[in-house]
Amino acid sequence: MSTTPTILQDMGIFANFSQEELGELSTHVQHMKFPKEGVVFEEHTYPKGVYCLAKGKVKIFKRGDSGKEQIIFIAGAGEVLGFRTVFSEEPYRLSAEALDDLSIYFIGKEDFLNLIDENKGMRNAVLRELSRELNDKALFITNLAQKSVRERLAYSLLSLADVYGKEPINLSREDLANYVGTATETLIRLLKELKEGGFIGIQTRKLTLLNRKGLEMIAGK
Amino acid sequence: MSTTPTILQDMGIFANFSQEELGELSTHVQHMKFPKEGVVFEEHTYPKGVYCLAKGKVKIFKRGDSGKEQIIFIAGAGEVLGFRTVFSEEPYRLSAEALDDLSIYFIGKEDFLNLIDENKGMRNAVLRELSRELNDKALFITNLAQKSVRERLAYSLLSLADVYGKEPINLSREDLANYVGTATETLIRLLKELKEGGFIGIQTRKLTLLNRKGLEMIAGK
DNA sequence: CGCTAATTTGACCTTAGTCAAATTCTGTGG
């Protein structure tokens, strides 16, 4: 008996489904590994299926005109990647790259689409997830347009802390700047301020939140 | 015989469906009118159904901490509003307000969800639409983070021109600023520049594009 | 241990935001 369905149950959109419901999938699921900096998928290529992230972190980003990456979100274990594009006949508009060594369970496009077709619960989970993300993006846009870099940084640190859980946030300064939407130098100066204010601890690449309430205050409502 | 299904066929997500397929809906569709500045739906309230916009323009926005509106998109005839939230049990996170007098065909939540459940094509149309919008938002975010206000203004004018079609863009300076993501005064100064460069014509509130290629150049790739 | 890449600091400057005042529009009532 395969253990794959159990693993899928830890995934956001597959949660709440029984072994039986997921069972039929297990024969189709393919395990993959990606090294750090490996490319999970790339803008302009066509989706072949969905990627269930069991271990590691992935950055999802879009390159602007100048080539600078804008990070749209950071995915951790439990996230399912690539299903946002699998419904259209269009290429990816975003790229996904490993920040760590990854363990991924891959489900082919056809299998995934069949699952959606046949399973009402799954369908609703996907629809809910897509709407939720659309709302998140509206908030992201509003913050980007209206908050200062300092506020956005505090906000970003708080959401990254959710992804990283107990572990410290571990991103290059450049990636963090590309997530907040600022220049690397500006980001570094503001991190320093937050450290001096006792809001965060810095161990080179590793950032720890020391005062969440304070950061929430800075981030604004 | 009702003409309502025909009207629905002009709607983005209902396009490509036959009279027969849409026919069963017609008895459930309810016509509504909203005056200019009327509130179609408001953040924090619960969705009751979807709004098919037959005539008029609507701004969809989110209010930031300070109360300033960030306009997420401007909808024109053919757009279906509110279906992005109808799948969850959650309240709206965005508000929608009439920029014109509106003519709307309303479909109750239950009827709409049944339609999705029973009609595979409709389901796929909705999934495709949601993914497409998610990609749009990623681009919006990237532009906001990486482009100058001038570039974003050119870009915004080009996309608004799509919504307005043959008619001139007709928005208050404040709404336009809240769409571009800048201060009203900055927007006004840049509009003036574009006018002096021969890129646009200004008749008080009405803006006409005079040089699309030029605007595309300014907007960047 | 040394080399390369990443991070940090410093100096400078541009973009775009703020505040206040002036001007122009718009709709309403006479």
Add this chain to the structure above:
DNA sequence: CCACAGAATTTGACTAAGGTCAAATTAGCG
């Protein structure tokens, strides 16, 4: 049709946030 009040738009002056460029320092890895 005109006058007027209030709103929207425009202009000006100033400021500050944050970007850029170059140089110095540090970290990470073979």
